[in-house]
Structure formats: C-alpha cells, structure tokens
Amino acid sequence: MALFGKTGYDVTMLQTTSKDALKRSALFVCGGDIKQATEIYDFFVKDMPNMPDYDSIQPSFMDKAKSTIGEVFGMIDENRDKIDGIIGLIQSFRNGGNVSGSSTNLPPL
Numbered sequence: 567m568a569l570f571g572k573t574g575y576d577v578t579m580l581q582t583t584s585k586d587a588l589k590r591s592a593l594f595v596c597g598g599d600i601k602q603a604t605e606i607y608d609f610f611v612k613d614m615p616n617m618p619d620y621d622s623i624q625p626s627f628m629d630k631a632k633s634t635i636g637e638v639f640g641m642i643d644e645n646r647d648k649i650d651g652i653i654g655l656i657q658s659f660r661n662g663g664n665v666s667g668s669s670t671n672l673p674p675l
Contacts, residue, residue: 575606582610584621 575595581587596602
C-alpha cells in the first residue's frame with residue numbers, strides 16, 4: 567500500500583514541528599482517514615524520537631515589547647554615568663562653555 571505515491575496526498579501540507587502538529591496535519595491531508603493518518607504519522611515519528619509533543623508558544627507582541635523596553639532601560643541604567651557625561655558635554659556646548667571642564671576624556675583637536 568503506497569503511503570504517498572498514488573494516493574494523491576499533498577505531503578507538503580504536513581507540519582513536522584511537533585507530534586501534535588504532525589497528527590493534526592496528517593489527519594487533514596488524509597481527509598479524516600484515521601488509518602492512513604496513523605500510517606503517515608508512524609512513518610515520520612519513527613525517525614524522529616526527539617520530536618517535541620507540542621509546538622513551543624511564540625512570545626506575543628507585548629511580551630517582545632516588554633523584553634525590548636526592559637533591555638533598553640537596563641542599558642541606560644548600566645551606562646548612566648556615560649550618558650550624564652554626554653548630556654553635560656552637550657549642555658556645555660550650548661552654553662558656550664569650555665570643553666576642558668567636561669568629565670569626558672576627549673582627544674585634543
């Protein structure tokens with residue numbers, strides 16, 4: 567009995583990311599034929615013993631945004647003294663001040 571040859575199943579529709587996804591997609595590809603879906607599932611799973619049971623949950627947009635914002639604030643907190651020095655340098659330029667009094671080490675011009 568041919569699994570994929572003359573049966574007309576579109577095997578490109580199979581999702582092999584997890585056991586759950588493979589079961590569902592095999593059932594879909596076979597049009598609900600449980601026997602055929604089981605054969606397709608067994609065919610793939612026997613060579614992939616470490617296949618996860620379920621697909622991992624992808625982080626939502628809000629989770630990604632929270633992570634990114636947290637990293638940015640963490641970077642700002644770690645580099646606060648450098649940022650304060652740059653702000654002081656810019657303020658001294660705006661006030662026409664002298665660069666030599668700045669806390670940053672600038673090379674001579």
